[in-house]
Amino acid sequence: MQSSKDLTRPRRGLDRRRLLSGLGATALGGSLAGVARADTAHHTVADAPIANVASQLDSVPYLGRHQAGVVDARPANGMVASFDVLARDADELEALFRTLTERIAFLTVGGPVPALDPKLPPADSGLLGPVIRPDNLTITVSLGSSLFDDRPWLASLRPKHLQRMMRFPNDALDADICHGDLSVQICANTQDTTIHALRDIIKASSRQMILKWKQEGNVPVITPGPDGRAESARNFLGFRDGSANPDSSDVAEMDRVVWVGPEDGEPAWAVGGSYQAVRIIRNFVERWDRTPFGEQERIMGRTKMTGAPLDRREGSEFDVPDYVSDPEGKATPMDAHIRLANARDEASKAHIILRRPFNYSNGVTQSGQLDQGLLFICYQANLERGFITVQRKLNGEPLEEYIKPVGGGFFYTLPGIRDASDYVGSSLIAAARGA
Amino acid sequence: MRMSGLVGASALAFILSSGAFAQEASLDLVEPIAEYKIYVSEKLAKLVEDTTAFTDAVKAGEVDKAKELFAPTRLSYEAIEPIAELFSDLDASIDSRADDYEKAEADPEFPGFHRIEYGLWEKNSTEGLAPVADKLLADVKELEGRIASLTFPPEKVVGGAAVLMEEVAATKISGEEDRYSHTDLWDFRGNFDGARKIVDLVRPLIADKEADFLKTVDANFETVDTTLAKYKDGDGYVTYDKLTDDDRKVLAAAVNTLAEDLSTLRGKLGLD
Ligand code: HEM
Ligand SMILES: [Cu+2]
Numbered sequence: 001m002q003s004s005k006d007l008t009r010p011r012r013g014l015d016r017r018r019l020l021s022g023l024g025a026t027a028l029g030g031s032l033a034g035v036a037r038a039d040t041a042h043h044t045v046a047d048a049p050i051a052n053v054a055s056q057l058d059s060v061p062y063l064g065r066h067q068a069g070v071v072d073a074r075p076a077n078g079m080v081a082s083f084d085v086l087a088r089d090a091d092e093l094e095a096l097f098r099t100l101t102e103r104i105a106f107l108t109v110g111g112p113v114p115a116l117d118p119k120l121p122p123a124d125s126g127l128l129g130p131v132i133r134p135d136n137l138t139i140t141v142s143l144g145s146s147l148f149d150d151r152p153w154l155a156s157l158r159p160k161h162l163q164r165m166m167r168f169p170n171d172a173l174d175a176d177i178c179h180g181d182l183s184v185q186i187c188a189n190t191q192d193t194t195i196h197a198l199r200d201i202i203k204a205s206s207r208q209m210i211l212k213w214k215q216e217g218n219v220p221v222i223t224p225g226p227d228g229r230a231e232s233a234r235n236f237l238g239f240r241d242g243s244a245n246p247d248s249s250d251v252a253e254m255d256r257v258v259w260v261g262p263e264d265g266e267p268a269w270a271v272g273g274s275y276q277a278v279r280i281i282r283n284f285v286e287r288w289d290r291t292p293f294g295e296q297e298r299i300m301g302r303t304k305m306t307g308a309p310l311d312r313r314e315g316s317e318f319d320v321p322d323y324v325s326d327p328e329g330k331a332t333p334m335d336a337h338i339r340l341a342n343a344r345d346e347a348s349k350a351h352i353i354l355r356r357p358f359n360y361s362n363g364v365t366q367s368g369q370l371d372q373g374l375l376f377i378c379y380q381a382n383l384e385r386g387f388i389t390v391q392r393k394l395n396g397e398p399l400e401e402y403i404k405p406v407g408g409g410f411f412y413t414l415p416g417i418r419d420a421s422d423y424v425g426s427s428l429i430a431a432a433r434g435a
Numbered sequence: 436m437r438m439s440g441l442v443g444a445s446a447l448a449f450i451l452s453s454g455a456f457a458q459e460a461s462l463d464l465v466e467p468i469a470e471y472k473i474y475v476s477e478k479l480a481k482l483v484e485d486t487t488a489f490t491d492a493v494k495a496g497e498v499d500k501a502k503e504l505f506a507p508t509r510l511s512y513e514a515i516e517p518i519a520e521l522f523s524d525l526d527a528s529i530d531s532r533a534d535d536y537e538k539a540e541a542d543p544e545f546p547g548f549h550r551i552e553y554g555l556w557e558k559n560s561t562e563g564l565a566p567v568a569d570k571l572l573a574d575v576k577e578l579e580g581r582i583a584s585l586t587f588p589p590e591k592v593v594g595g596a597a598v599l600m601e602e603v604a605a606t607k608i609s610g611e612e613d614r615y616s617h618t619d620l621w622d623f624r625g626n627f628d629g630a631r632k633i634v635d636l637v638r639p640l641i642a643d644k645e646a647d648f649l650k651t652v653d654a655n656f657e658t659v660d661t662t663l664a665k666y667k668d669g670d671g672y673v674t675y676d677k678l679t680d681d682d683r684k685v686l687a688a689a690v691n692t693l694a695e696d697l698s699t700l701r702g703k704l705g706l707d
Contacts, residue, residue: 167544169527172535286691287601290698294707295590366609368687396523 044249045356046242048222048233049076054189059134062108065272066259066416067424069138069187070379071248071354074219078187078358079194080278080375081214082180082409085147086207090432093154093425096208100141100184101423103204107197110134125203127196135193139201140185141424142276142411147181157431159260159270159412161383165277168391170400177213177280177407185276185377191216213407215280217358217375232307232317236283236359236372237402239300240307243317244338246352257352258379269427272415274379277353277387280360280407282373288402299398301336310336320344340393351393353378353386373403383410464589464704467636471592474632475518478511479579485511486575490568493551496561505552506618506671512548512575513625514632516602517595518582525578529571532612547571549613556615590706596633597701599626600694608687610675620663620672623686627659630697641703648703652696658689 054075060068087093110132113124124132148158167173184201186194194216202211219233232242246257258274260266266273288296297304307317311331321332323344332339342348355378362371380386387410414425485508492501512519512530520526527535529547536542540553546567554564603626606612613619634652642649662682666673678686701707 167537169523172532173537174534175537175539178537284601284605286694287605290597290601290694292698292702292707365605366611367605368608369605400523 044245044247045071045074045354046232046245046248047073047230048242049074049189049219050230051221051223054136054221056133056135056189058136058189059108059110060136060138062104062138062417063419063422064416065418066274067138067140067413068108068416069140069185070274070356070413071254071258072138072187073248074356074358075136075187075189076221077189077191077194077216077218078185078356078375078377079198079214079216080377081184081186081198081201082144082212083182083184083205083209084212085181085209088151090153090429092208093432094423094429096205097141097425097429098423099205099208100139100201101417103197103201104139104141104417104424105420107132107200108134108137108139125196125199127192127199132196135189137186137188137193137197139197140187140276140413142183142185142413143425143428144180144182144409144411146179150181154428154432157267157269157428159266159273159275161275162412163383163410165408165410166388168405169395170403171405174406177215179409180212180411182209183276183278183409183411191218215360215375215407217360219358235357235374236285236361237288237296237300239296239302239304240317241357241374242355243302243307244320244342245355248354254354256381258354258381260381264381267431269431270412270415271427274381274413275383275386276411276413277376277378277380277383278408278411279376279405280373281376282371282404282406284369284402284404285372286369291402298333298336299402301332301338335396335398337394337397337399340397341390350385351389353380353390373406376408379413463640464593464637464706467640468587468589468592471633471636472587474636475515475582475587476579478515479582482508482511483572483575483579486572490572493555493561493568494565498555498559498561501551501561502555502616505548505555505616506613506621509548509618510621510625513622514629516626516629517591517598518585518587519578520598521585521591522578522581525574525581528574529578532614534611547574549615552613552615589704590701592633593637593701593704593706596630597694597697599630600690600697602626603690604687604694608683608690610678613675617674617676618672619675620666620678623659624663624672627656627663630693631656634697634700637700637704645703648696648699652693655689655693655696659686659693662686662689 058075060072062068085093085096087096112131113122113126116123143162145158145162145164148154148162164179165173184198186197188194188197198214222230222233224230232240235241246253248254255261260270260273260275262268262271264271291299293304297310301321302309302317303313306315308315309319309321309332311321311326312319321338321344323332323339326332328334329336329339334340342351355376357377358375360373360375365371378387415427417424485504489501489504489508492504516526516530519529527546530549531545531547532549533539533542533545533553536545539545540557545553548571550567551564551571554560554562554567603623607619607622607626610617610619612622634649634656638649662685663672665682666677
């Protein structure tokens with residue numbers, strides 16, 4: 001009981017309240033210069049975007065110790081695009097990283113698009129008009145193990161736990177939407193902005209990398225309840241997703257859970273980065289909609305309407321289940337998703353991950369069913385202890401009947417771009433030259 | 436508004452799981468479940484027998500004979516799939532598809548019926564299939580053993596009728612299950628028979644109260660029967676590509692409606 005409390009954020013509800021009371025100011029107060037919003041600190045990854053609040057002027061600083069787009073609140077739209085990289089040596093890789101940095105600096109801050117001679121193709125796709133606004137855009141660059149493995153001059157610098165995503169028993173991986181040398185996670189308030197950013201990056205880097213796959217998704221925008229409190233967004237199974245996420249505004253907690261530090265035994269260049277696990281997980285929604293309500297709740301381990309734990313149905317999603325008082329799983333079944341994912345005992349603390357998922361809705365399968373699911377993204381300081389361990393615990397869970405992981409990959413999110421003269425991945429390039 | 440929804444819905448769940456009704460229903464279910472267990476063991480005995488003949492043919496390099504035995508052998512497996520799937524490791528090694536593996540057909544991990552199907556039809560050969568055949572037979576026997584000592588969970592048995600329809604709806608109606616041999620209509624037959632068996636076993640328990648429901652379900656099974664009958668060929672069925680678009684739509688609608696209707700069967704019997 002006591003230990004389970006330690007794992008969560010009792011204050012998150014309060015933080016959200018504070019956020020909302022300050023909203024008026026936020027909506028008006030953005031600027032094109034890329035100043036961080038005053039509320040960012042109180043808005044966590046798990047929170048749903050708030051309806052009618054997002055502004056084109058919202059911006060997240062792209063400079064810092066860590067890259068943006070990891071512990072920042074999820075805006076309504078997200079995408080992961082994976083590329084194969086052509087670079088044959090450190091110079092070429094540096095050139096790619098510098099290209100990416102230049103585009104990140106422009107797109108996330110905004111400004112007028114350069115006008116070219118009309119006889120030439122335009123510099124910009126024009127999707128957003130003549131002046132780009134930041135629209136809360138973050139662009140997060142991460143590297144796959146193949147980038148290292150296929151290049152002898154980089155191989156010795158591969159982060160310790162970085163590996164090709166393995167097949168788990170319930171997976172039906174489609175090679176066309178798996179792995180890659182470099183992933184770009186793009187998040188913004190609107191889909192136009194994420195698509196614009198992707199097209200800009202593709203145009204700018206076409207000689208340096210080739211698009212392999214991409215998956216877009218979104219987070220439902222929520223209208224706060226009458227008490228002003230925002231809740232976690234729902235996924236396509238209709239459950240609140242994110243309730244028990246660690247508090248992404250807690251710097252010490254994020255240093256422990258998400259960011260690689262000097263003590264982690266990783267190559268020195270990797271400090272300040274994180275492991276990114278991406279999984280494209282199809283949901284069999286028609287079948288789910290035909291599953292008894294009670295069973296749905298037992299499979300997930302939380303109530304469907306509010307997200308309250310099953311041993312405190314009258315509570316809220318911010319309450320945590322008390323497994324010590326429920327050793328046989330009478331309230332929360334032993335094989336419920338949340339119980340397997342986090343047993344809330346002392347040992348489980350080592351396996352906390354920061355989930356940052358988006359719902360996706362793609363089209364129709366050959367069988368005439370909806371192709372919908374979860375673009376699952378999570379970050380952790382240790383891939384083995386984080387995603388891989390948690391997924392192993394989930395193997396065989398009853399939820400598997402309703403989900404099918406079909407794609408994704410493991411990547412290492414590069415440390416932050418420290419200042420305007422730095423570029424993403426500079427520490428890796430320096431290490432490669434030194435090696 | 437959301438609050439009242441919650442109270443209503445969870446109150447309902449509570450009544451279903453712990454009300455007196457549930458207990459009464461589970462007593463009534465003892466006999467149908469015992470009967471179902473007999474049905475499953477008969478199917479399994481037949482599956483072992485047929486798989487032995489099928490894998491013998493594969494190992495003897497008799498391509499034509501093996502091709503002939505493929506679809507009829509699967510029939511008994513498909514009829515009891517919801518129970519077989521309780522052992523997901525065996526279901527995967529017996530009946531998984533190339534899509535479950537990253538390198539698809541070329542993946543060395545790709546096992547079971549569909550691996551052999553691929554060799555027989557795409558390569559017209561049994562080359563390299565002997566170990567796959569041995570493993571398949573061993574897995575099928577293992578399945579028989581495990582199921583013999585299994586206590587059938589009532590909600591899995593009753594829910595199995597819907598599960599069979601869900602599988603047809605999700606990944607069979609497209610013809611992707613038996614994509615090399617196109618013997619999908621045989622599998623459908625197995626799936627429908629298995630679902631209908633379950634409905635028939637519990638029919639007496641709901642015949643009075645749910646007469647309209649049973650009428651609708653029977654009518655949809657009827658539609659399936661008449662549609663499949665058009666494609667009958669000897670003891671079995673013609674290949675899936677012969678199915679007309681119109682008939683495929685008729686089948687798809689019947690399957691979706693059956694999945695929709697049969698998903699309520701558990702609740703009607705007090706199992707949540
Ligand atoms: C489509 C697939 C998935 C769905 C629909 C899903 C849904 C949910 C829901 C509804 C919750 C409860 C609310 C919350 O705390 O966020 C939850 C919790 C959680 N999920 Fe998932 N999830 C999926 C996949 C995964 C995967 C792949 C992992 C990691 C391997 C994972 C790890 C977790 C963890 C760690 C928790 C928090 C448990 C706790 O601390 O109580 N989930 N998930
Ligand atoms: Cu099957």
